[in-house]
Amino acid sequence: MSIVLYWHPMSSASPIACALVELGVPHERVKVDIRTGEQRRPEYLALNPNGKVPTLTVEGAPMFEALAIHLWLGHRFGIERGLWPAAGTxxxxxxxxxxxxxxxxxxxxxxxxxxxxxxxxxxxxxxxxxxxxxxxxxxxxxxxxxxxxxxxxxxxxxxxxxxxxxxxxxxxxxxxxxxxxxxxxxxxxxxxxxxxxxxxxx
Ligand SMILES: N[C@@H](CCC(=O)N[C@@H](CS)C(=O)NCC(=O)O)C(=O)O
CATH class of the missing domain: 1.20.1050.10 (Glutathione S-transferase Yfyf (Class Pi); Chain A, domain 2)
Incomplete structure (x- = not known):
């Protein structure tokens, strides 16, 4: 599965970077320099219309909002790794x-x-x-x-x-x-x- 995290150091994207490592999920990290305005480039806004980090793409499909990403990671990878409770519990x-x-x-x-x-x-x-x-x-x-x-x-x-x-x-x-x-x-x-x-x- 191809997973890419669009990220800037010491930002709302940082906990997602840590969660991916905690879960042992192979991924690529792409730095978006929010100090120079890279988050407002059209190609980034196409992934995240808010112009913020984090954005996560899964097989090219984007999602944004750190909480949503955490919950998706928990369900998709956490259950099988014993780091998220099974559904129905x-x-x-x-x-x-x-x-x-x-x-x-x-x-x-x-x-x-x-x-x-x-x-x-x-x-x-x-x-x-x-x-x-x-x-x-x-x-x-x-x-x-x-x-x-x-x-x-x-x-x-x-x-x-x-x-x-x-x-x-x-x-x-x-x-x-x-x-x-x-x-x-x-x-x-x-x-x-x-x-x-x-x-x-x-
Ligand atoms: N509620 C959003 C907040 C994201 C956010 O505010 N990110 C900041 C960095 S901490 C950002 O990208 N700022 C760039 C800007 O506002 O131009 C989330 O949880 O993903």
Whole structure:
């Protein structure tokens, strides 16, 4: 199967690069230099009309949005490699829920924190950042309770869900989210980030 990841270092494409390595999926990586505007070239927009990375092509057919790509990789390769739960199991339902929680629920607040702390001057706001930190803290408490009861997101074993949720949390640490105030999350994130697949240049 021919799989190509269109990618830029230290971007939303980085967790996909790590997931492909974690799953051991043979693929080609094509760098799209988003600093020089390569993402707005017509040939790239034909693959991803949003002009963003990541894009993944499968036998030439494109897909975009990191969450969608993670979920596809989980189903297509994760089940057979023991890194994604089999369809029809309670864990499969939890896998979808927690990946959406990471990218959508937690991710929305991360986006708000990014704008309030690193965005254009007109959008920066200490009050917004503080309110967002409180929201993140509430979500982190929910995750901490789960990880107090089990070592990994789905239970006893590491899965792609750990990589997916851990990627969003890792970026939030960089923005100053209070992850380290939640000891089980802190310990789990360190274990996720220590995986060999997370050490690649991504
Ligand atoms: N929701 C999108 C976000 C993608 C995104 O924002 N990518 C950024 C890099 S982190 C990008 O390509 N930016 C280039 C631009 O906006 O021109 C996803 O998850 O794939």
């Amino acid at each position: 309670p864990e499969a339902l939890q896998a979808l829920s927690w990946c959406a929680w990471g990218y959508v629920t937690y991710g929305a607040l991360v986006g708000r924190l990014h704008v309030a702390t690193q965005g254009e001057e007109v959008w920066r706001s200490a009050a917004q950042a503080e309110a967002t930190m409180r929201g993140l803290s509430e979500l982190l408490a929910v995750l901490d309770a789960r990880l107090a009861a089990q070592p990994w997101m789905l239970g006893a074993d590491y899965s792609l869900v750990d990589l997916v949720v851990g990627s969003v949390l890792g970026y939030s640490v960089y923005l100053g989210a209070p992850v380290n105030d939640h000891p089980h999350v802190k310990d789990w994130l360190a274990r996720v980030q220590a995986r060999p697949a997370m050490q690649i240049e991504s």
